[in-house]
Amino acid sequence: MLSNEQMNAIKQSAALLKAHGTKLVTVFYQNMIKQHPELLKQFNKTNLMNGSQPEALAATLYQAALHIDRLEELLPAVKQIAHKHVSVQVKKEQYPIVGYHLIEAMKEVFDLADEDETLLAWKAAYEIIANIFISIEAEMMNDNVKQRGGWSDAKPFIIKKKKHESPSFISFYLVPEDESELPLYQAGQYITVQADMPGEAYVCSRQYSLSDQYHPSYYRITVKRDGHVSTYLHDEMNEGDVLQVSMPQGMFCLHEDTTEPAYFISAGSGVTPMIGLAKTAASKENQSFTMIHADRLEDVTAFEKELESALSSTTQGRIILCNEQFDPMMKIDLVEKAASRIDRSFLQSVIGAGKGQFYLCGSPAFTQEMISTLKELGISDQNIQFESFGGQSMKEIDVV
Numbered sequence: 001m002l003s004n005e006q007m008n009a010i011k012q013s014a015a016l017l018k019a020h021g022t023k024l025v026t027v028f029y030q031n032m033i034k035q036h037p038e039l040l041k042q043f044n045k046t047n048l049m050n051g052s053q054p055e056a057l058a059a060t061l062y063q064a065a066l067h068i069d070r071l072e073e074l075l076p077a078v079k080q081i082a083h084k085h086v087s088v089q090v091k092k093e094q095y096p097i098v099g100y101h102l103i104e105a106m107k108e109v110f111d112l113a114d115e116d117e118t119l120l121a122w123k124a125a126y127e128i129i130a131n132i133f134i135s136i137e138a139e140m141m142n143d144n145v146k147q148r149g150g151w152s153d154a155k156p157f158i159i160k161k162k163k164h165e166s167p168s169f170i171s172f173y174l175v176p177e178d179e180s181e182l183p184l185y186q187a188g189q190y191i192t193v194q195a196d197m198p199g200e201a202y203v204c205s206r207q208y209s210l211s212d213q214y215h216p217s218y219y220r221i222t223v224k225r226d227g228h229v230s231t232y233l234h235d236e237m238n239e240g241d242v243l244q245v246s247m248p249q250g251m252f253c254l255h256e257d258t259t260e261p262a263y264f265i266s267a268g269s270g271v272t273p274m275i276g277l278a279k280t281a282a283s284k285e286n287q288s289f290t291m292i293h294a295d296r297l298e299d300v301t302a303f304e305k306e307l308e309s310a311l312s313s314t315t316q317g318r319i320i321l322c323n324e325q326f327d328p329m330m331k332i333d334l335v336e337k338a339a340s341r342i343d344r345s346f347l348q349s350v351i352g353a354g355k356g357q358f359y360l361c362g363s364p365a366f367t368q369e370m371i372s373t374l375k376e377l378g379i380s381d382q383n384i385q386f387e388s389f390g391g392q393s394m395k396e397i398d399v400v
């Protein structure tokens, strides 16, 4: 337990973390990866280089400093991070490595001596915070292996089918090499795929949402051509090839305990979890839902047929595909088309009084824009869930 003096020292360091947190964690990652390059098996190098991972960690440390005397308030955000950690197979033995480099970076960036009381307080606090993560993650890993067909870490899956959905999207149907039945998962969850790419010293890990409802024999992921790993998957991975895959994780799932109207709002590759979520909502009694999705003209209708058949099984669903180049006079189909961006006036016209649960998915810029717009329209934080495809942090989760 921390003493009152230690808690005060940590609270006082919050201002320092707010001002220099990104510099701190940038130094931390640089030094840690230099000494432990094998961590690149787990980290997404792009997120490290573009700063989104350092920012996520900096925001988390800042929130931890503010909440050091009531860490339990951070539990929802901690659980979300723990899902990512389990997916990328973080081990309890790795926490001391992170702790050591974090404290060393604090010394360097904040110019603190070994015996400085703020530094000693952070050492003690890190241990407490790390133990919270370790125990939550141990429980989640244990739950994973206990499930029928469950596993720990990653296991080999064969690409059974590769389907071009549109110019930018390819779906991969993945079946376990050992032919075991797949454990249940919830629509909206994601898996981590490890690509063993030529020229790379380590496998490259990326998350992909499951783009369909549960099926006992395969996982379907849908990959947008966007960079290093996705291009490799598109161009080099074919039917019969093998990928290492983690168990599904993630909290971006339909609330079981409410039948309030659900709104699924996505852009680009953010459509992938929405397909399973919309199908789940369509199969749930008394669940009304509206799915709104925007993309480039050549990609936006990729899943129209599949979504149409989900709609035909319910009288309470509405699906609107958005692209400014749609003809505004087009006849109205079961899946509607709107010649519009998803902006404030469009959202206002669709959601009206706006009571319900809002699920957002897309790039960090898109999710941020939608969160701000929905808040302007009077939707409260508690009714907004999101999955951001470029990494997310407590800054976005807004736990203050």
Ligand SMILES: Cc1cc2nc3c(=O)[nH]c(=O)nc-3n(C[C@H](O)[C@H](O)[C@H](O)COP(=O)(O)OP(=O)(O)OC[C@H]3O[C@@H](n4cnc5c(N)ncnc54)[C@H](O)[C@@H]3O)c2cc1C
Pocket: 046, 047, 049, 050, 190, 206, 207, 208, 209, 210, 221, 222, 223, 224, 225, 226, 227, 228, 229, 230, 231, 269, 272, 273, 387, 388, 389, 390, 391
């Ligand atoms: C929970 C979760 C679920 C996801 N689900 C899906 C999904 O269902 N489908 C899907 O397609 N993706 C999904 N993603 C995204 C996916 O994990 C990858 O991030 C995505 O495939 C891009 O990886 P990549 O290696 O191809 O691109 P990267 O090479 O990592 O590049 C990513 C983007 O950054 C840009 N970039 C790269 N380097 C730089 C640089 N130095 N400066 C500026 N820009 C740069 C690239 O042009 C590209 O647009 C998900 C992500 C998360 C976190």
Ligand code: HEM
Pocket: 039, 042, 043, 044, 045, 047, 053, 056, 057, 060, 061, 080, 081, 084, 085, 088, 090, 091, 094, 095, 096, 098, 129, 130, 133, 391, 392, 393, 394
């Ligand atoms: C108390 C200590 C830690 C904190 C506060 C922390 C915080 C975070 C946060 C905020 C994220 C982003 C979550 C998201 O994108 O949804 C993250 C992701 C991640 N963390 Fe941690 N973490 C800690 C310990 C560790 C350890 C010990 C490892 C082991 C190497 C680790 C490896 C990772 C990896 C690989 C990711 C995914 C990054 C990516 O997008 O590639 N973390 N962590």
